Amino acid sequence: MxxxxxxxxxxxxxxxxxxxxxxxxxxFAVYPMPVQxxxxxxxxxxxxxDTGKTILSQNADQQKYVASLTKLMTAxxxxxxxxxxxxxVTVPTDLTQEFKDIQNANGxxxxxxxxxxxxxxxxxxxxxxxxxxxxxxxxxxxVGGSVVGFVQQMNAKAAELGxxxxxxxxxxxxxxxxxxxxxxxxxxxxxACAENQTFAQVAGTASYVLPATNLRKAEYTISSSxxxxxxxxxxYREYVKWVKGGFTTLAGRCIVAFAQQDGHxxxxxxxxxxxxxxxxxxCDDLFDWAFASFADRPxxxxxxxLTTVDLTKCRTEPAVELYAAAPVSGYGHSDDKVSYSxxxxxxxxxxxxxxxxxxxxxxxxxxxxxxxxxLVTHREYVSDFRTDIKATLLLLxxxxxxxxxxxxxxxxxxxxxxxxxxxxxxxxR
Numbered sequence: 001m002x003x004x005x006x007x008x009x010x011x012x013x014x015x016x017x018x019x020x021x022x023x024x025x026x027x028f029a030v031y032p033m034p035v036q037x038x039x040x041x042x043x044x045x046x047x048x049x050d051t052g053k054t055i056l057s058q059n060a061d062q063q064k065y066v067a068s069l070t071k072l073m074t075a076x077x078x079x080x081x082x083x084x085x086x087x088x089v090t091v092p093t094d095l096t097q098e099f100k101d102i103q104n105a106n107g108x109x110x111x112x113x114x115x116x117x118x119x120x121x122x123x124x125x126x127x128x129x130x131x132x133x134x135x136x137x138x139x140x141x142x143v144g145g146s147v148v149g150f151v152q153q154m155n156a157k158a159a160e161l162g163x164x165x166x167x168x169x170x171x172x173x174x175x176x177x178x179x180x181x182x183x184x185x186x187x188x189x190x191x192a193c194a195e196n197q198t199f200a201q202v203a204g205t206a207s208y209v210l211p212a213t214n215l216r217k218a219e220y221t222i223s224s225s226x227x228x229x230x231x232x233x234x235x236y237r238e239y240v241k242w243v244k245g246g247f248t249t250l251a252g253r254c255i256v257a258f259a260q261q262d263g264h265x266x267x268x269x270x271x272x273x274x275x276x277x278x279x280x281x282x283c284d285d286l287f288d289w290a291f292a293s294f295a296d297r298p299x300x301x302x303x304x305x306l307t308t309v310d311l312t313k314c315r316t317e318p319a320v321e322l323y324a325a326a327p328v329s330g331y332g333h334s335d336d337k338v339s340y341s342x343x344x345x346x347x348x349x350x351x352x353x354x355x356x357x358x359x360x361x362x363x364x365x366x367x368x369x370x371x372x373x374x375l376v377t378h379r380e381y382v383s384d385f386r387t388d389i390k391a392t393l394l395l396l397x398x399x400x401x402x403x404x405x406x407x408x409x410x411x412x413x414x415x416x417x418x419x420x421x422x423x424x425x426x427x428x429r
Contacts (some may be wrong), residue, residue, distance in 0.1 A: 030056065030057050031293075031333065034056075034289045034293075035286065035289070037273075038274050038275070038278040039274055041272055042270060043058060043059040043183040043270065043271040044183065044268075044270050045058075045060040045183035046266060046267070046268050046286055046290060047266065049265035049267045051368050052191070060183040060184040062165075062182060063182055064182065064183075064251065065180055066181045066186065066246060066251060067173045067247050067254050068131045068172065068173045068245065068246030069173060069181070069186055069244060069245075069246045070173030070181075071128065071131065071244065072189050072193050073157060073189055074136050074140060075128060075199055076199065077143055077150070077157060078123075078124060078139050078143055079124070083143065085120045085198065086119055088117050089142045090117045092141060095134075095141055098147060099134055099137070102134055102137070102174060105174050107134075108130060108132060108133055118138070118213050119211075120142070122210055122211065124198075125205065126208075126210065126222060128202050129202075129205060129206075129207070129208055130225075131245070133172040147170070151169060151171065155168055158185065161188045161192055163182075164182075164185065165185050166181040166185045166189075167179070167180055173251075183270070183271050184269075186256060186269045190256045190258070191267060194265075203242035204241050205224075206229050207222065207223040210222060226243045226245055227276075228257060235281065239259045239260055239261040239291065240257055240258070241258050243256070243258075244257075251271070252271070252274060253275060254272070254273070254279075255268070255269070255279055256268070256269050259287045264294070266287060266290050270282060294331060294333050295331065296329055297329060297332065297334070299329055299338050299363055299365060299370060300338070300373060302326065302327055303323070305323060306375060307322050307342055307344070307375070308321055309322065309358055310346065310347035311349075311352070312347055312349045314350035314381055314383055317350075320348060320358065321377070321378065321379075322359070322375040323375065323378050324373045324375065325357070325373060326373055328363045328373050330371075339363075340362065341362045342359060342361050342362075342375070350381045350383035351382050351383040352377055354378065356377050357376050358376070359374075360374055361375055
């Protein structure tokens with residue numbers, strides 16, 4: 001009996017220690033790269049946009065030129081500025097040299113001219129759909145009061161988002177020198193952009209009609225050249241929701257893309273790819289792998305002991321076994337580890353009822369919280385007092401029955417003896 005009790009206490013202690021260690025030492029796995037990038041110097045960062053969890057990382061903390069991915073921050077500051085997007089802006093003479101520099105660098109534009117009046121929403125669409133550099137400069141002047149002042153706002157916002165390897169020197173990314181970031185930092189900026197519905201809607205637009213202006217008498221349509229959003233392209237993926245690409249000679253081919261399928265969202269950043277074909281193929285392969293490798297799966301059932309609590313006032317049981325009151329499922333990779341943290345009393349006193357709630361468990365998958373569940377018992381644990389009372393009552397009942405039986409036998413025997421004496425007395429007479 002003592003040996004069994006010791007073994008049960010030891011097993012309970014081992015289980016508790018194992019669970020505690022798994023709860024405080026989460027893995028936060030980064031998975032092996034499932035595809036070979038075109039070059040070893042490419043930066044790749046794939047993350048779960050719902051949780052912020054890093055999925056794949058290659059050179060993600062290395063500073064690189066980011067070309068037109070710079071426009072993500074420009075767009076973010078515009079949509080967060082509170083300015084009326086349907087309001088108009090007149091291109092100032094202050095941007096004359098800026099426009100000349102863009103032209104000398106062969107930068108893409110929407111054809112703006114000094115003195116032209118255009119709506120902010122049109123500037124935003126042109127900047128994100130066809131990467132118009134002149135639109136980015138006008139936005140910078142409008143929001144920041146000057147291009148220089150706006151760049152200061154860009155860097156302040158990057159710091160606010162937790163970017164540690166980012167330094168912006170222009171609003172469009174056409175001028176490389178000093179305009180750098182990392183794949184990991186751009187993921188933070190892109191995640192902030194994705195939370196804004198206006199940004200997501202514009203960035204996910206394949207074509208847009210620019211209206212006539214005071215200097216342009218006819219409307220015209222602009223269209224994205226991004227293969228991921230072109231339904232006629234072999235690289236097209238229906239789950240891709242928005243894309244922003246970029247290119248300069250120093251930056252190479254760059255992209256930020258967001259994808260959604262079955263309610264699950266992923267963000268992808270690739271920097272420094274050599275060709276568009278390699279870039280779009282890598283995007284397809286990485287998103288395809290993510291959606292194929294991660295799925296909803298059961299994590300906790302109601303039939304497995306999750307933990308125990310020390311039990312007092314019960315000689316027969318050292319601890320109460322606790323189960324989840326309801327099953328818990330989560331979204332993750334098949335290799336992700338499940339861990340728990342518990343909110344429980346140090347000990348409980350018997351009697352403990354069957355189905356009684358004694359605490360809660362927080363469930364983690366690969367270190368990320370999935371949910372909470374109540375912890376309940378599957379049986380009753382009776383106190384020594386109740387056990388002793390019951391045993392005493394049973395003993396008393398047994399003694400009473402014995403006494404009754406003895407009394408009956410005694411009376412029976414005594415009655416027989418009395419009858420025998422009476423018969424003897426009658427015979428003597």
